[in-house]
Amino acid sequence: MSKLRLEVIHRGRTVSVVEPDGDVVHIGRAREDEPRADANRIALDDVELLPDHARILMRDEIAFVEDPRGEGGVVLRRGQERRVVPAGAPMALAASDVVEIGTRTQDGVPVEVRVHLDADPEAPRVFEMRPIAKLVGGNAVAAKGDPVLRTLCELQRAIDAADELAAVLEAVADAALVLVPRATHATLVLREELGKGPEESPLVPVLTRVRGDGGTGTTPTTPVRVARSVFRKVVRERAAVLVADAATGELASESLQGASIQSTIGVPLWQKETIIGVLQIDNRAAPAMFTSADVDAA
Numbered sequence: 001m002s003k004l005r006l007e008v009i010h011r012g013r014t015v016s017v018v019e020p021d022g023d024v025v026h027i028g029r030a031r032e033d034e035p036r037a038d039a040n041r042i043a044l045d046d047v048e049l050l051p052d053h054a055r056i057l058m059r060d061e062i063a064f065v066e067d068p069r070g071e072g073g074v075v076l077r078r079g080q081e082r083r084v085v086p087a088g089a090p091m092a093l094a095a096s097d098v099v100e101i102g103t104r105t106q107d108g109v110p111v112e113v114r115v116h117l118d119a120d121p122e123a124p125r126v127f128e129m130r131p132i133a134k135l136v137g138g139n140a141v142a143a144k145g146d147p148v149l150r151t152l153c154e155l156q157r158a159i160d161a162a163d164e165l166a167a168v169l170e171a172v173a174d175a176a177l178v179l180v181p182r183a184t185h186a187t188l189v190l191r192e193e194l195g196k197g198p199e200e201s202p203l204v205p206v207l208t209r210v211r212g213d214g215g216t217g218t219t220p221t222t223p224v225r226v227a228r229s230v231f232r233k234v235v236r237e238r239a240a241v242l243v244a245d246a247a248t249g250e251l252a253s254e255s256l257q258g259a260s261i262q263s264t265i266g267v268p269l270w271q272k273e274t275i276i277g278v279l280q281i282d283n284r285a286a287p288a289m290f291t292s293a294d295v296d297a298a
Contacts (some may be wrong), residue, residue, distance in 0.1 A: 004063050005116040006056060010044050012108065018042060021226040023202030024192055027101060028053040028115065040204055043084030048102045048110045056113070057202055058091055058228070063115065064090035065099050075100040081179035099153065130240040130295055147206040151178045166207070173209035176281050179297040180265070182290065183281045184211050185224065189231045190277035203231060203278070227264070238275065241266040242295050263290045
């Protein structure tokens with residue numbers, strides 16, 4: 001397996017190097033509320049770009065470039081060959097490819113994205129996997145006064161009171177931090193477009209909550225990296241995954257080490273037979289912090 005890095009060159013100057021966390025990177029004109037690039041969004045202050053001009057997709061460990069609308073010109077350059085990317089028809093990327101975005105003039109194109117694929121070994125040796133079939137239905141209902149039951153009731157009330165999706169997601173992540181008391185981070189990764197088929201819509205980290213001083217969930221004050229290897233493993237195996245020691249286990253990789261993840265649990269979120277997302281629960285302080293009981297609780 002290779003780790004994807006994207007070197008972004010704007011008007012002849014390298015402005016960022018992006019290592020995607022999710023399965024899609026949006027590239028386009030910056031909005032007022034996003035002055036900088038992050039792992040899943042490359043936003044550039046350039047009037048020649050469309051808001052969502054191009055996308056880099058990860059599917060089955062292969063990177064693709066996509067022109068979502070076909071309005072502004074996206075070109076794949078490989079050596080001396082230049083090929084226009086058709087609207088809605090992703091083209092596979094290889095190491096050293098260059099994606100040209102925008103109208104070419106004598107000065108070149110507004111944006112070039114250079115593709116780097118670095119070795120990122122991932123020899124799976126997870127501590128435990130729990131197939132979806134064994135997760136459906138769960139254990140017997142908790143006894144009256146049980147903290148798990150109380151947390152689930154509070155979560156249901158929070159969802160009922162929420163008037164927007166962001167509040168629902170926060171309630172779910174915060175409940176995960178309560179149910180798994182040794183967790184330091186809870187991240188929700190969702191399909192970008194739920195109307196599409198499960199293999200057509202990429203996975204994107206949409207929210208991370210961290211354990212605050214009082215033990216309750218709070219919004220992180222700095223960007224939080226997410227290891228793509230964990231939630232992709234969950235989707236690929238259609239199972240909950242427990243990694244007790246991320247530094248030496250089966251999912252050991254630069255993405256896990258870069259995110260400072262020591263122990264992690266990935267739990268699939270599904271709708272009928274379709275996985276619509278993953279709840280990833282991490283401890284970023286110490287290894288061997290989670291057990292099978294934490295998988296049941298999550």
